[in-house]
Amino acid sequence: MLELLSYTFMQRALIAGALIGALCAVIGVYVVLKGLSFIGAGIAHASFGGVALGFLLGVNPVLTAVVFCLLTAWGIGLVSRKGQIKEDTAVGIFFASTMALGILLIGLMRGYNVDLFGYLFGSILAVTPQDVWVTIGLGAAVLGVVGLLFKELLFITFDPEMAEVTGVPAGKLYFLLLSLIAVTVVVSIKVVGIILVSALIVTPAAAAYQLTEDFRRMMALSVVFGVGSTVGGLLLSYWLNTASGATIVLLATLAFFVAAMCSPRRRRRPALQRV
């Protein structure tokens, strides 16, 4: 164990993993309670197009992915707020088209790019010092915004109409929330990969939801599950020699099922509804 922690690559992986676990867990609370899981998955897949574009242009893929994800998030928000198309239809369209764009862009590149594969499935052991700093910087920014607008984000998640009526700018805050999801996704893809990042956002929060009826406690529990899954998953994946992203997500899923079994929500439900 101690020997393992003396490897610098492992230290970096654990620091980045713990940060991302906490970040995804916090944002996940809003995603789960506001029913934005599908939007989260859509934004995650959009990052594929952004990463591919970065490789093609020779710029840092994280940068292009941030731009790509933000534009997608705002696009989904705009289209669904206009009400002409249902939200999940909008996501369905963006989901596939940005992915397709990514595949098209890869086709334009000469030769096969191994790094790109790392973005798809996550390669936490290849986390560079620069990645750690980017994670710390963007992660702190997202958490700072959540801290500053904590009461407003709670209000628009619970009851956006009432928020709007009492003078809270619910519409703008909704776009801000979508932006926070987008940044969280991009920060996290290096560790768990594009395909699994939405699971790391949704699962710890969903597990926490099973165990409490208090908002702050749900967020705290979500962070415990999130950090526990990433750190535990990393160590496990090292010992078992398995893929890190998949191990992390499966560990989080295990935590979810245990939480669901112990859930007071489940106990309170009438026997008839119990499956």
Place this chain on the structure above:
Amino acid sequence: MENEPIILLEHVTVTYQDLVALEDVSLSVPPGAFLAIIGPNGAGKTTLLKTILGLLRPVRGTVRVFGKAPWELDGRRQRIGYVPQVMSVDLNFPVRAGEVVLMGRYGRIGLFRRPSAADRQAALRAMERVGIADLADRPIARLSGGQRQRVFLARALANEPDLLLLDEPTTGVDVAATESLYELLRGLHDEGITILVVSHDVGVVAAYVDMVACVNRRLVAHGRPDEVGGNVLSCMYGPEAMLFGHGPVSHMVVVPSGSSESPQVSPPESR
């Protein structure tokens, strides 16, 4: 200035895509009024409240609240309290009643700031007023329907509103609680708060309010409860409804002719 209407709607038409929910509605509510809005399901009552609140914009006509378009109110918006129709939020949301009531003040507290002691005081006072101070720590998922309605009323009151809009606040509430709610509203009205309440309890409401507006896509009737009388019934149950009035308004009996959907109370001699 004193007599400038607090709410003014002129030829307002509101649509959802191609469905016309309100058509050519004109309504003027003076400050200090206690107005009941009645009408059958799907008549556009909720739509009317949301239009006044600026949550929906009319395709035609003008809306003025406190003399301004509702979406331009901004700072003064803080003076409106709203109690939405039940089931407008996720009832399993992990939040406690006290926090929900405090939310009523989030707008006036402003971005980036934490609630002050005065804000918590106001929330507590509102809860005491509606009789739920002991439920502050209860998660909303564990409240009864009537208790939950009072939490949402307390949230509206926590903002110390000048204008209070309630959308069917007594749905699923027992008779005693309905009476006590209207007594509470009467008290608020006596303090000078302008109140609009959407209701199906025509009889009960008539005893408390000083104006009734009958909505069925259009504004069918508008006036003092005793003036509106028979029109109220035709608004609720269609034009052929007949009115049997024995004494006060709260004893009205409806005999619909034809429509099988309407509630029927047959006069004894027809047996």
